[in-house]
Amino acid sequence: MKISKIPGLGRFGVFIDDVDFDNITNEEWQEIGKLHLEKLVTIIRNTNLNTFRYEELIFKLGLPRTNQAHRLQKKYGVSVGEIFQKVLENSNVIDDDDKKFLRSASKLMLIEDGKPTSIMKVTGMKDPSGDPLGMFAEGELLWHSNESGDLCFTPGVSLLGRSGVVGSATGFLTTVDYYESLSESFRSELDEMVLLHRFTPGRINPGLIEEQDSIMQKNMCPVDDSRIPLIVTSPGGHKGLHISVNTISKIEGMSDIESKKLLDKIQNELFVEKYMYDHWYQSDTDLCLFDNSITLHRRLGGITNRMCYRMQHDYNFVQTNPYIPYVKEPFVSEYRRRMAEMVDWIN
Numbered sequence: 092m093k094i095s096k097i098p099g100l101g102r103f104g105v106f107i108d109d110v111d112f113d114n115i116t117n118e119e120w121q122e123i124g125k126l127h128l129e130k131l132v133t134i135i136r137n138t139n140l141n142t143f144r145y146e147e148l149i150f151k152l153g154l155p156r157t158n159q160a161h162r163l164q165k166k167y168g169v170s171v172g173e174i175f176q177k178v179l180e181n182s183n184v185i186d187d188d189d190k191k192f193l194r195s196a197s198k199l200m201l202i203e204d205g206k207p208t209s210i211m212k213v214t215g216m217k218d219p220s221g222d223p224l225g226m227f228a229e230g231e232l233l234w235h236s237n238e239s240g241d242l243c244f245t246p247g248v249s250l251l252g253r254s255g256v257v258g259s260a261t262g263f264l265t266t267v268d269y270y271e272s273l274s275e276s277f278r279s280e281l282d283e284m285v286l287l288h289r290f291t292p293g294r295i296n297p298g299l300i301e302e303q304d305s306i307m308q309k310n311m312c313p314v315d316d317s318r319i320p321l322i323v324t325s326p327g328g329h330k331g332l333h334i335s336v337n338t339i340s341k342i343e344g345m346s347d348i349e350s351k352k353l354l355d356k357i358q359n360e361l362f363v364e365k366y367m368y369d370h371w372y373q374s375d376t377d378l379c380l381f382d383n384s385i386t387l388h389r390r391l392g393g394i395t396n397r398m399c400y401r402m403q404h405d406y407n408f409v410q411t412n413p414y415i416p417y418v419k420e421p422f423v424s425e426y427r428r429r430m431a432e433m434v435d436w437i438n
Contacts, residue, residue, distance in 0.1 A: 092119070097132065099368035101268030104132040112140050117151065124152045124409035128327030131382040132263045137374040138251070142201065145251050145378070145400065146208055152380075153405035155209035156245045158238055159309050161433050163189065175207065192309060199223070201400060213250065213399040232296050232390035234264060234362075236383050237403060239335030240288030240312025242319060242422065243429050245403040246326050246414060248388070250379045252372060252399055259392035262369040266331035266385045269361045270322070281332070284321040288312045289340040312338045323384055323416035326406045331385030332361070333416075384416055 097104030107123065127133040140148075149155065163174050167184065177185050178193045185193070201210040216224045238244040250261060270278065290312035321342075323333045336358060341350040369391055370379065381388055383403070406414065413430075417423050 094126075097134065097368050097370075099365060100132055100263060100265045101366050103130050103265045103267065104263065104368060105130045105134075107133060107135045108137070110135055110138065112138055112144055112148070120148060120151055121409060124406070127152075127380050128325075128382075128406060128409060131265055131267075131325065131327070131329065131386050132368070133380040134370055135378040135380070138376045138378050140251060140376065140378060142203060142208070142210065142400065145249075146210060146402070149209075149249055149402045149404055152409055153247060153407040155402055155404045156433070157310065157403055158241050158243060158245065158433075159192075159313070162313070163193075165432070172207070209402055210400045211402070213401050214397055215395055216398065231392075233337055234262075234335070234387045234389045235295050235311070235337050236333070236335040236387050238310060238383075239333070239338045240290065240314070240317045240319065242317065242426055243433070244333075244383060244416075245405065246382065246384045246416070247404045247406055248381055248383045249402050249404070250381075250399050251401075252375045252377050254375055254398045255394055255396040256372045256375045256377070256399060258372070259390065259394050259397055260369040260371040261379055262367065262389040262391060263381060264362065264367050264387040264389075266334065266361060266366070266387075267325075267329045269366055270331050282322050285318050285343040286321050286334070287316045287340040287343055288319060288335075288338045289315045289317075290338060295337045311335075316340065318343060318422075320417055320419065320422055324418070325382050325384045325386075325416075326410055326414045327382070329385060332357070333385060334358075334361070335387065 092110050093108040095106045095108070097106055105126065110123075123133070123135075164170065166189075167174055167177075169177075174185065174189075175193060178190050181190075199211055200207045201212055202208070212224060214224055218224055236244070237248055270281070273281070290308040292308075295307065295311065319333060321332060321334065322330060324330050334357070336354075339354065341347055342353060345353070370377070371392075415423060415426060417426055
């Protein structure tokens with residue numbers, strides 16, 4: 092196993108080469124997980140991963156999670172699998188809006204042996220009827236973090252190339268070095284700031300059809316004007332900006348003009364080459380692990396037949412302490428309350 096620095100991304104980001112996933116031990120995988128928490132972005136090149144092994148290994152980093160699944164479990168009082176079954180039966184127990192969402196979402200999930208997995212397909216391909224086969228449309232995917240307008244955003248994302256990936260890129264942007272470069276007084280200002288998030292169709296992935304936009308809204312920012320602190324801590328203990336620019340509406344307590352002026356200043360200073368890296372794939376089977384708290388990602392090169400597999404997950408099994416991204420109230424208490432509720436439903 093060979094580890095090397097990724098160019099850009101400040102002091103973060105590593106490539107890992109020559110990993111034999113057929114024979115990797117649990118201890119070796121845990122060490123990769125801990126290294127990843129420190130480095131924020133980890134790209135394991137030219138893997139020999141199949142679908143089953145990919146899902147199995149991510150489960151060893153932390154439990155898979157999407158907050159929409161929790162919303163539905165809470166609403167209907169049964170597991171997601173049971174909810175899907177009721178949708179198949181066209182049961183009146185499930186609201187029509189949720190049925191529509193779940194029927195759309197089910198097309199995007201990877202099904203193995205007739206059962207849904209925790210893996211979502213990421214592709215611009217469509218079936219013969221013109222229905223999407225995966226999340227997002229073809230073309231560019233602009234800078235974002237997943238579930239950016241949700242106080243309990245899932246902190247980890249993995250993306251495994253499957254086919255047709257060469258010729259496209261996944262880009263990453265880290266925010267820690269920028270935050271630490273600021274004056275103490277400006278950092279103190281940012282520490283107090285709260286952002287309001289609102290979903291706007293087309294701001295993240297131009298070209299989505301209505302069906303995909305509906306799924307994106309529920310995933311990214313299901314409630315308009317959700318309040319999220321600008322500065323959060325990553326699962327590895329790094330402090331940086333939670334600044335998914337394409338769902339931010341404004342800075343709370345500022346006028347629209349003042350808010351735009353400050354956000355433009357931050358973006359102009361942050362979105363520069365030394366904090367960025369675009370990974371142009373040389374293999375269809377690269378595995379990207381990336382932080383989703385203080386790191387943004389994007390896609391370049393809209394290849395129609397590109398297929399990737401994606402999982403969102405926590406880092407329960409490589410962290411020493413439970414993850415809490417916030418330091419101030421009421422955000423800490425609300426986060427604890429909602430996460431305890433999620434754990435109860437998972438168990």
